[in-house]
Amino acid sequence: MPQISGSSEKPRRWIKRYRTEVSASSASVLSTITAFPLDSVKTRLQTYPYNGFLDCVRKTYREEGMRGFFRGVTAPLASVTLVRTVSFSIYQRSKYIYSDWMGKNLGFCPLEHVNKNGAYPNLGTMACFGAAGATAGSGITFIACPFELTKLSAQVSVLMATQKNADPKRQEIAMSYHNKGTINTLRNIVKHRGMSGMYTGLNLHLLRDTLGTGIYFATYESSKQLLTTFSGKDAHKNPIAVLAAGALCGIVSWALIYPIDSVKSIYQRNALMHSKGETVPIPKIHFFRKDMYRGLGVSMGRSAAVNAVFFSAFEFFKKRINALEDVDD
Template structure:
């Protein structure tokens, strides 16, 4: 076999791999961008939900004063890997579930698209939560670990944090708050994909082709809509997962946590810290879908050119 023939075979094989795993590659590319852009906001959200900073500006100032810029990116490296894995799984499950549900509903109609995207998103969210729950718990512990130094509970790595949680509480410790995370991710991912698909459809009425602008605004709106739906659930989950590392646990159950939040702050307490979350949601998810759709389109173009060759 000559060199030119070998190179063509290798190129063809790589093209086939890229085409076959286009959803995974597109979702992974989007998650890397989204994680880097959104992580500082996510860190602020966790701190706001867990400790009484008052205003978001106070949280930002105190974090920067005590930890510098690194404080906003504490624990960012593992999510670059883990979020990419979870997101690629989430998008893959969503696409396969939606293809199945589309057999029973006309996805060209708004009603059919709403049903298929919501149901497929809910399935995707719940299944993904099985993987993401321990990872998210560890990430949140890393984000606030500087605040736990006085309790001598500081961990130097995400792996060590996970080991410490497992030693103290077993596998149940790593899945503390899973009931709320599974519920949150089912509702959140369902509303997320539904809002994106519906908004994209409305912005491309008349069979116009979707553009980067379409994906940007549809993705941004999807992020905001999703977080408005799930923020109270996320708040309870965050408090339960942060509490797992405390020596003296505050909450014995999910119900006690809910009652305590309501008793202390009323209904407003369930939306404490939402401002930083919504500020983060639009640009992160807008870029997420712009990158996802762009990479997906490039791969489809590669597939078309490969078929011509």
């Protein structure tokens, strides 16, 4: 076997050391581009009264063309990649910390249980993964909020600018976000709402991500464990289990926290049309009320697709990176 130069070995060692982060970031780029049009339709359905999914798609395409479905894609490409990378890093570390704590104090180690052949998920494993997910979700909120606000502004900028019977002052502010791009949109948010304006809706965002990410990881790990136990294969060698668990965790998490996300989107949309210092009332969160679930079907479909692609790509990239060890040897 030919010898590998030191300059070639160094990046390989770095990639293997940060295999989780490298795999998460690569998979994020792929999954974000794949599912972004559905995310755009979801946001429009949440914030404006369309007559369903097809009506939103038809009107968006007629008035804005294909570009309308990809407005604001730059922000999530950067933010989702960063957020997922940080989220997975926090999650990986947190689940080991919580599992060790439970082993020492409760006499039950969730990670040891999960790695046993034929084991099924239980309250202990779900609590461990849920707590680690909630920790990751709360941690990434402060990174994600400005990016997601910018994305939302880009997605509905045309609708805000053409809104009928709007206050002239509000209309002027709304027009400043129209077709401005990610950086200029962020500048205008700071201009109208100050530096703190980048964190408009932070409390709702924190609540959504803490609960949602906890449910997300608990569902993924538990469903993957169930499917791999039924199939009798190792989790990382069973692509069908990874694909199905990825799709399921996206569906379940969105179904349970969707009204919180709807209120966040509506509040942020309203706040973008106000200047700094003006009071913007926060809508109440109503579970099981029909208008709080506008776009849920689209969101669940998008989430199933994006997470199925993400986790499949994540496990694939991670497997390929692990295989690099054979070359170094």
